[in-house]
Amino acid sequence: MAPVTVVSGGGRGIGAAIARLLGQRGHRVGIGYERDDESARRTAEAVRAAGGEAVTHRLDITDEEQVDALFDTVTESFGQVTGLVCNAGVSGPLGSFSEVSTAVLRRVVDVNVLGTLLCARRGALAMSTRHGGAGGAIVTVSSAAATLGSPHEYVHYAASKAAVDSMAVGLAKELGPEGVRVNSVQPGSVFTEMHAAMGDPERPWKKAEITPLRRSGEPAEIAHAVAWLLSAEASFTTGAVLRVAGGL
Template sequence: MAGQQRVTVVTGGSRGIGAAVAVRLARAGHHIGIGYERSRRDAQETARAVRAEGVHAVPVQVDTSAEEQVERLFDTVRDELGPVTGLVNNAAVTGPLGGFTRTPSSVIRRVLDVNVLGALLCARRALLEMSTAHGGEGGSMVNISSCAATLGAPGEYVHYAASKAAVDAMTVGLAKEFGPQGVRVNSVQPGAVLTGMHAAMGDPDRAWRKAEATPLRRPGEPREIADAVAWLMSDEASFTTGAVLRVSGGV
């Protein structure tokens, strides 16, 4: 992809890890399509930070579990920024923390719809844009997983852990299928990171409590996850595909 104009879609890009990824990739020269579900104000703020790096940005509201909205996201980014060459599949939900038997079916269904179906729908559309078999020039995808995929998250959100294990399986399968078509697919597994997700789950101090069992004795910063994503999206990682990179402080 050396010399190619890079246009990357970042879902869940209005805040937290997604916003950090959008700005970090902008610094590396990517034009950014920012998918967001709710907060237009946050998305616009991320877009301003992206443009401050000298590239273009377009925020698009999207529920990634809805196929027609995913199509609109990619159509808009292509029309305004150019052919899509990258995807960071970051949009995800957890629901409240709690034991598995107390987790409502509606929460489980929503988590699977966004974290698994949404990631698959975005991946499929991105691959139709990037794959050389479909007229693209190749590209790169990074799926944001979680350490929960291998730790299981007992007593917290087993359903979320299961959804992220699915994301890692998707990563490996797509890497093998689309490597011959010019697309690299990798995954990043963050540990506890200082974002607003913990408060949304009902435990705003969770990242710091988790830090007690982390070898580095601290939670991660969104920029540290963004740096890992940026490397995987870069030409420096040109021989890396199908990898699941743990960025967790040693957990």
């Protein structure tokens, strides 16, 4: 049977690259996305063109019922979920921490922490042998910011991603006996639309100057790390936090 994998934030950027690569590897992919219908549609078409299958589902991952509906849609379309990529995340504008609004702080924590927790919980229920599942793998998408702290950029985002890494380590220990592997990937600066949304579209080139490899990454380079962690090749890998950040 082909793997059935849910990808949150799968319509654009790193999430879209992950969905496309999984399609190439024969996955049936459930693409969760927040609002960009057209990007999600194009990503689903790319998954199908690559040889996989895809279904899209629009949701707010901070809402438990909507997360349940995403998993229900994927299960009804493709069968039992065997993999989950918790990729959805937001940062808010770049700037000093003392100037960040409470609304932005709440949104970042809600999406990056609560949203990831809700998706991971539903994924655990779907895959855990204790709950009738067949086992599987979860990969959270964190950030190198989790250990760098990102002063004068987005300390709140860095803190939320550190929580994501802690979540992956704890869940790996809890869910391992139930047949579910959990790992985290920490991307560095990557060429995506996120930088423009933060207020600095030139940021990937600026970050290249302080990155040992002297460049920012491509979404596909993060996707390959995620796909490996989902695969049978990583069958003895759980509780790992994999840095994919060009040396940062």
